[in-house]
Amino acid sequence: xxxxxxxxxxxxxxxxxxxxxxxxxxxxxxxxxxxxxxxxxxxxxxxxxxxxxxxxxxxxxxxxxxxxxxxxxxxxxxxxxxxxxxxxxxxxxxxxxxxxxxxx
Numbered sequence: 763x764x765x766x767x768x769x770x771x772x773x774x775x776x777x778x779x780x781x782x783x784x785x786x787x788x789x790x791x792x793x794x795x796x797x798x799x800x801x802x803x804x805x806x807x808x809x810x811x812x813x814x815x816x817x818x819x820x821x822x823x824x825x826x827x828x829x830x831x832x833x834x835x836x837x838x839x840x841x842x843x844x845x846x847x848x849x850x851x852x853x854x855x856x857x858x859x860x861x862x863x864x865x866x
């Protein structure tokens with residue numbers, strides 16, 4: 763069963779990924795947002811283009827933390843296929859300032 767994220771910014775992030783909507787994704791990310799992938803700092807814009815948009819990513823959220831800022835999800839893209847992932851988000855003033863993702 764797919765879970766709808768309870769935190770509005772996380773929900774907007776997942777919806778933007780699943781819709782392939784660049785504008786919506788950049789709207790929910792803070793201007794100076796940062797991220798890590800499997801513990802390695804990445805250039806956010808490059809990572810988003812490669813791992814989300816050019817590879818047709820989709821997220822099916824399986825579970826979330828009580829505050830809604832951490833989720834586990836089945837992540838799919840054309841580069842990696844289906845993988846179980848964990849995501850943790852830091853949100854300030856309704857914008858995602860940082861996210862960390864890796865194996866779930």
